[in-house]
Amino acid sequence: MYAVDPHDSLVPIFVEHLSSGKVEQVGTGIFIEFxxxxxxxxAAHVTDITEYGSLMAxxxxxxxxxxxxxxxxxxxxxxxxxxxxxxxxYFRLTQPSLEAYLLISSLYISQDAKSSITQLS
Structure with a gap:
C-alpha cells in the first residue's frame, strides 16, 4: 500500500531525545515507492539528529x-x-511499518483542511 495522494505522502518526523525522553518535531519526510x-x-540534517535520539513518525x-x-x-x-x-x-522501510504510517495519514488532516484542499484542486 503506497500513497498516491501527495497529502498522504508527507509526514512529520520527530525525535525522542535520549537524555530527556522529550519528543519534538524536527522535520518532515515524504513516502515514495522506488x-x-x-x-x-x-533531509540529511534531520537524520543527523539520530546522534541525540530516535527518529519517529x-x-x-x-x-x-x-x-x-x-x-x-x-x-x-x-x-x-x-x-x-x-x-x-532516506530510510528504506520495512513493509509493515509503511502500512502503519499510511493508515493514519489522513487522520491528521482536519475536515476543514480537506475541504480547502478539494476546493484548490
Missing part, C-alpha cells in the same frame, strides 16, 4: 520509531552540514 520498495526521504499505534535502513549523503571531514547543497537522506 523499484517496488517503500522509502521515506528526508506517526503510525496507527501513535508516534513510533522509524523502522528501516537509514542512508544519507556523508560529508567530507572538513565540511559541515550548513555547506551541504545536497542534504538528502
Amino acid at each position: 523499484q517496488g520498495a517503500p522509502f521515506l526521504f528526508t 506517526p503510525t496507527a499505534n501513535g508516534i513510533s520509531a522509524i523502522d528501516g535502513y537509514m542512508a544519507y549523503v556523508d560529508l567530507l571531514p572538513e565540511s559541515n552540514r550548513s555547506e551541504d547543497t545536497v542534504d538528502i537522506a
Whole structure:
C-alpha cells in the first residue's frame, strides 16, 4: 500500500531525545515507492539528529520509531552540514511499518483542511 495522494505522502518526523525522553518535531519526510520498495526521504540534517535520539513518525499505534535502513549523503571531514547543497537522506522501510504510517495519514488532516484542499484542486 503506497500513497498516491501527495497529502498522504508527507509526514512529520520527530525525535525522542535520549537524555530527556522529550519528543519534538524536527522535520518532515515524504513516502515514495522506488523499484517496488517503500522509502521515506528526508533531509540529511534531520537524520543527523539520530546522534541525540530516535527518529519517529506517526503510525496507527501513535508516534513510533522509524523502522528501516537509514542512508544519507556523508560529508567530507572538513565540511559541515550548513555547506551541504545536497542534504538528502532516506530510510528504506520495512513493509509493515509503511502500512502503519499510511493508515493514519489522513487522520491528521482536519475536515476543514480537506475541504480547502478539494476546493484548490
